Amino acid sequence: MEEVERVESFKFLGVHISADLTWSTNISHQSLLTSCCTLCFNCCTVEDKRKLQVRAAERAIGTSLTPHTDICTGRLQQEASIIIKEPSHPGHSLSHLPSGQDVQWSRGKGTKSNTCSAHSLLSYLFSAHSLHATRETDRGHGRVREPEHKRTADIHAVLRELTASVAEQKVRITFLENENQDQAANLERQKTETDQLKLQSKEQAAKLETEINQLQLQSEEQARKLDTEIDQLKLQSEEQVAKLESQKAEIDQLKHELQARQVAFSASLVEHGGGTYTGPFNTETTLIFKRVVTNIGNAYNPYTGIFTAPVRGVYNFELTLHGHGDNSYPTAARLFMNKELIFTAWEHQTTLSPSASNGGSLLLDAQDQVYVRLWAGARIFDDYNHHTTFRGHLLFSM
Known part of the structure; x- marks a missing residue:
């Protein structure tokens, strides 16, 4: 007895039936409106259903199409009813589950029993078509036909495998x-x-x-x-x-x-050295007493010979002159306050050493000036003995 050839897919009545019961081949070869596509719509994958392009077909014909799920469910239920009512139908045994309970067909859409029956019916169709194609092939080649009970046993074996596979998938689904x-x-x-x-x-x-x-x-x-x-x-x-x-x-x-x-000063005409005459001059000349002995308060200026009152008060001034006797030149000088003549010291001798002196107390305001001027045409003398002097001091402030 020759072996039965097992194929991955075959074409039966214009429908491509594959061993894994997928609908991809028919999607790429059949029109959207063929009965085989709607009948086995539940076998399509998501990708297959996307390829159908139902919206494009509706736009092309200008009307709405009945959903393929409804058509497929109705036809499967109609076919299953015929199989259940006809005991002589080869697929009548598919109406019983492995536990012996009858399949409950429901008109509801998308129910669990409906889905299981659809898969059972498709499995039967696949097996039946496969056997039919095998018988036709055997007839063409003169092969011996297999016994009917063997074919039935093959169908039951396939169903058991599918049942075990479904149970395994349920377990996996439950686990997931x-x-x-x-x-x-x-x-x-x-x-x-x-x-x-x-x-x-x-x-x-x-x-x-x-x-x-x-x-x-x-x-x-x-x-x-x-x-x-x-x-x-x-x-x-x-x-x-x-x-x-x-x-x-x-x-x-x-x-x-x-x-x-604390204002007081005392100074002589010549600072140092031998005897020196001062004068005579054609005009009165301010005398500068260069040798400063005392200058408390620095009111006397040894470079100008002028005393400047720092504060208002009463001051006392004294003037002493020394000279040599001469018929032509007297020994004479005058004391001034702010260009005002105050006192005069005068002596004129023809022989020996004449001297003259004068002094007094003056009320000065601050910054008033007091100084001594040599008489015009007069002459005085001074040397290291410091005979000619000018001195003054503050008696009291006011």
Whole structure:
């Protein structure tokens, strides 16, 4: 007995039937409106259904099409009813599940029993068509036909394999559902934890922001307080500086007044060396007493011979002159205050050494000047003995 040839797919009545019962081949070869496509629509994959392009067909014919799921379900139920009612039909045994319970056909769309019956019916059609094609092939080649009970046994074996495969798929689906539920619960728990962390983070951020604002306010208050204290210290410092300046001015004034009250000078005409005559001159000439013995208060200027009163008060001045006897030149000089003649010292001898002196007390205002001028045509003498002198001092201030 020859072996039956097993093929991956064959064409029966214009329909491509594959061993894995997929509809991809028919999708690429058949029109959208063929009965075989709608009859076995449930065998199509998602990709196959996408290739059908139902919307494009509706636009092409200008009317709406009945959903393929409804057509397929109706035809499967109609065919299954015929098989169940006809005991002599080769597929009548498909109406019984392996447990011995009858299949409950329902008019509802998409139910579990409907789907199982559809797969059973398609399995039967595939097996029947395959056997028919095999018989036809055997007839053409003169092969011996297989016994009917063997073909029935093959169908039952295929059905058992399909049942085991479905059971295995159910177990896997249940496992995947449980795993998905666990993952969903885990994700929900993680989401809850994440929300809690976000809430805690927001609370901490708000707390930190509040603390930062408080610190900023405290810092600003401290800065304002420090600025106020600094301004006060600056003001106090300025007041103290002004007070010190005032005190310094008062001290300087007191020193000046003290120094002004201590005014005294004494000077001679010649600083050093042998005897020297001064004069005669055609006009009166201010005498400069170069040798300064005392100059308390520095009121006398040894470079100009002028005394300047530092304060208002009463001053005493004395003038002493020395000369040699001569018929032509007297020994004479005059004391001036601010260009005003005050006293005159005069002596004229023809022999020996004449001398003359004069002095008095003067009321001077501050910056008044007192000086001595040589009489025009007169002559005086001085040497290392310092005979010719000019002196003065403050008696009291006013």
